[in-house]
Amino acid sequence: MMTEAHLEAETGLQPHSEEVYPDAVIKVSRDQYSAFEIKRMVEETQELILAPPFQRENVWKYPQKRELIESLLMGIPIPVIYVFEDENGIKQMVDGRQRTSAIIDFMNGKFALEKLGMLPDFNGFRFKDLPPLYRSKLERYQLLVYVIEPPTPERVKYDIFDRVNRGGTQLNNQEMRNALYSGKATSLLKKLRHLQSFKQATGGSIQPKRMRDQYVILRFLAFYLLRTGRLDFSYKSNLDDFLAFVMRYLNQANVALLDHLTGTFDIAMQRAYALMGEDAFRFPIKNTQRRPINMALFESLAYFFAILPGSQLVSDASLVQAIDRLKQAFDASDYFRNRVDGTHSVNYRFSEVEKLKDALQC
Template sequence: MNPLDAPPSHLDVPKGEQEDFYSDDDLFKIQSWGADLSFRELISRYDEDELVKPELQRHYVWDKSEASRFIDSILLGLPVPSIFLAKTNNEKLLIIDGYQRLMTVRDYVKGIFSKNKKVFKLSRTEKIHKRWRGKPFAELKEEEQRRIRNTTIHAIIFMQRSPAKGDTSLFQVFERINSSGRTLLAQEIRNCVYQGPLNTLLLELNNYPIWRKMFGKNIRDDRMRDVEYILRFFALSSDEMLYSNVFPSRISLKKYLNQFMDDFNEDEFIDDFRDNFLKSIGIAYECLGNSAFHNLSTSNPDQLIERFSPTLFDSVLIAFFLAIRNKAPITNNVECQKRKLTLLKNPEFQNLLAKETMRTSNIRRRIAMAYDAFFGE
């Protein structure tokens, strides 16, 4: 694993989940083709919402020097690197790679630099041809303005042909092709590929104050790990996961969460998802407080460590979700804390939290143990 992708110190992620990779035949169910598109056309499509940047994908990050250098290259007639787009089921084009380049040209033509909201004038450094230093688009000669608008950039466009529903293969395309400088984590890619009501709900719930307290950070995780844990709650609490007799004996968490977002990214599911999460997290907070998802210290078995445990999170929160659904009696805060401590001191439960965490029988067993600990007689 790239060190930049490793979980931060406040997360207690099992090693097996950090090394979750998969590949399957989805990559062979897509079609790709090339198209030369002018910046005039790309800007128009973006303004008309036909060319879209995924929600919270990436902010504009180039500084004025980088942006000016790119405009200078276009004016000099130098080749422009290709961009990658994905054609969606609703006939829009999703930007996979190339957002910085596209927005740089759009900003310059429109006259305002996105990063500081000031007039976009090219830098006055020696890296920029003296003919254009310090000039906004409006001060260029007409033929220079046309040169920028009419410059074409080669776009490689992907479209998933089979299965007709969903974008499972595009996840892997994005994962392999994106060149933004650091590897994107799974939820960052889902946020780009699986646009829709479920993705919007995840971003909404991630701002819920009680969740922020229990996750342990007021500031949202810039790699979207916190968003993925909410998705994880929805996916692992599904009836299919908990009760199906034909469910796989082991899952790739990455692939399973992709499929779940693909299958449930519809308006009809959103109200129930929101209600289930808010009720479950609310009662878990009342009973267990900020440390609901903290495991025991290995050096002091009576003390909790201040690290969020994903496997403890899904075990406990799904147990509370099932208790609400089953209308099981919920004990007071003091009793809940005692029961949690007893559960955490169980060697079998600790083993389930740390090893083979994506084996279906282990997922079901650790949730069942949490349910029995809190709501059993």
């Protein structure tokens, strides 16, 4: 299993990198919307997108929802809501999804109030059962919303997202991307992580918990698109900006490209498993211990299998030997442990697999 410790040990990556951005432009505005307006923005105008559920345990239960509604009916202030606004003015929920969903669900009659401590007379009431004055009070309740606006850089947005979510379950960067760029990109990642070929090639060891599997797949897709000349992006050790750019790119992709990426990834995983088994993306055993899947090795070798012409798979034994020699060279280098996402490290590993592919064609 590739744990956070393994990720850090094998790749040198920290779950939350601390970068300095002295010249960043940070734009945050303060708005106020009634509960009725929020409901309308979500359900009718689609101006506000509630992010898909994050993979974390503290999803609200009904007692929490009922207590929130009781607070609103009493006029008690609740914490501010944070949203991101894109270039088109569409807002996406950052923090406040559980509260917003509870309000909308109650107004839609999806649950009744029970075991209220301060307003016991409303026990058993749904929204339609409330006295008109209280229905109006709930609809007019003002929610304070902080809007993070463009051109705030992606890495600054992630730090804001992280700070907002402290105190609950901290979200990693892939969970943030899943929230911010819901659409074709997130659908593709979910589809690819369920492929049998991916599970076989990795021995099922890259777990879906905290979206680790989708993160690894996204990295492969991003570098594959970059190295094959499909992206107009200058990679300068700016991984978070790069992956955000790719998520936006995939959300605008046509069906042909999405199908191509699905087929390419599937074939790459099939080739990896057929030739190398479950150890394709692992470095050789060290001190009698089987080593975990190395993320940088995964994306570079998956790229190799993706660009390798099918005719090159005929001489299986010689190909396996060539890959093993490359893995030994990779393991002896420092490019798979420290500053893995640095420009030099990225160029090194992908250039080496491209050289191997070219050598096999000679």
